Structures are given as structure tokens and as C-alpha cells.
Amino acid sequence: MELKQLEKIAKALGDINRLKILEDMADHGGSIQCSQIMSGLDLAQPSVSHHIKALTEAGLIEPEKEGRCYSYILNKILLKEYVKDIAAFAAK
Secondary structure (H helix, E strand, O other), X not given: OOHHXXXXXXXXXXXHHHHHHHHHHHXXXXXXXXXXXHHHOOOOHHHHHHHHHHHHHOOOEEEEEEOOEEEEEXXXXXXXXXXXHHHHHHHO
């Protein structure tokens, strides 16, 4: 993984609300609807959208449209690769 992508993921993970979203997704089997995200956070809809956008741009979650609603799927492969690459720094 390139350093630029590592940086983007690290920045996305650097917010407590984004970590809560990822944790909630993991607790729901890796997939969650937008309405569930909003009910799990005490934030206004524009703030939730901002966090979703950051996670999506980092590649940590992937949107899936279902009619008028969106679901988001946790990108476990990318997350595992990120952890592996970060662990490699510690192994040097």
C-alpha cells in the first residue's frame, strides 16, 4: 500500500465518530444502513454525511444503493491490509 493511501486511511480513522461508525458496522456483520448510523450517533445528518464521505474516500466503507436508501459495507480487506502495513513499520 502506498504511503499516501496509508495517510488517507489514518486521517479517516483519526476521528472518534468515524471509529464508532466502523465499530457499529463490525457489530452488525460488516454492513449497516444509513439510518442505523444516524441513530447510533448523536450528530446531525450533515455531520454524519461528512464522516461517511471521509470513510468512503479512504476506501474503508463502500456504498450500496437500495432503492432510495444507502447501505454501507465495511471493506475488511483494506482494513486488514492497513493494519498489516502499519505493523510492518513496528517490525523494522
